[in-house]
Amino acid sequence: MLKNKPKETYVSSNNIAQKTYTSKILNYPQALCNQIRRLALEAGELTLNYFDDAGYDGADFKGDGSPVTLADQKAEELIEKAFKDITPDVMVVGEEAASDGYRPDLSAEEYFWLVDPLDGTKEFISGSGDYTVNIALIKNGMPILGVVYAPVPGELYAAHGEGTALKYMDDTEKEKPIHVRPMPLEGLTIVSSKSHGSGQELDNFLAHYMVKKQIKRGSSLKICSIAAGKADMYPRFGPTCEWDTAAGHAVLLGAGGKLTDMNGNDLTYGGADPKFLNPEFVARSADVLLPHEMLEDGESA
Secondary structure, eight states, rough: OTTTTOOOOOOOOOOOOOOOOOOOGGGHHHHHHHHHHHHHHHHHHHHHHTTTTTOOOEEEEEETTTTEEEHHHHHHHHHHHHHHHTTTTSSEEEEHHTTTTTTOOOTTSSEEEEEEEEEEEHHHTTSSSSOEEEEEETTTTTEEEEEEEETTTTEEESSSSTTTTTEEEEETTTHHHHEOOOTTTTOEEEEEEETTTOOOOHHHHHHHHHHEEEEEEEETTHHHEEEEEEESSSEEOOOOOOOHHHHHHHHHHTTTTTTEEEOOOBSSOOOTTTTOOOOOOEEEEOOOOOOHHHHHHHHHO
């Protein structure tokens, strides 16, 4: 973790000269992605040392009231230590360090890592296997590489650019390419949060669509289910942070999908928000339009 680093004021500016990077592996995205896959597997195995499907009662609570476990902290320490060897000159923004008040200055950073060592802490505490290790590389505000690993079911998702998304299963040690599916004629499969419920905003939003069914998943597995062609859309109206979405966003882009705000603009990372908060967003397959896009499409027909 970065607890001992001095707290810095978060500054965002496009006028500051970007630094020069010496980590040559940044020029080899597939090799870098393979390294991050191995790192995510290692961090995930570590979290299993603390996982109990009967539930976990050793959680503390952050200043915002959200839970944190020893598994979160140990996994982040492992990941940050590894990055000192993999890309020593690329800044790392981890959830636990940021929750402790660490605010890096990213204004001159072309690249930085966003890490959530245990996404879905509530699921972890309850004994659900729907938690993940999330690691994403950001370049100029966009996720260009992402790995999402769910240790309990042994599912790993990764991508390092368009057309590179894959799913790997621990039990078979095999990987396969994944892609978003065409919009089903019989209606959409909507994925929503296990721990944050639906709410009136979601119901109002879904009234614009023909919905076949809704499924609930925890953590970044919601986004990955769209990337793998198992669902079509994930609208999110509750609070999230950048490390919650960046890795899944990279996987979804690699699978041909989109993750945008409610106006259709790509979600970006490392911007002006000092708490790394995301706006409300929609993860979706390529064919699924937002309500205002459907209206515009109808008017132009």
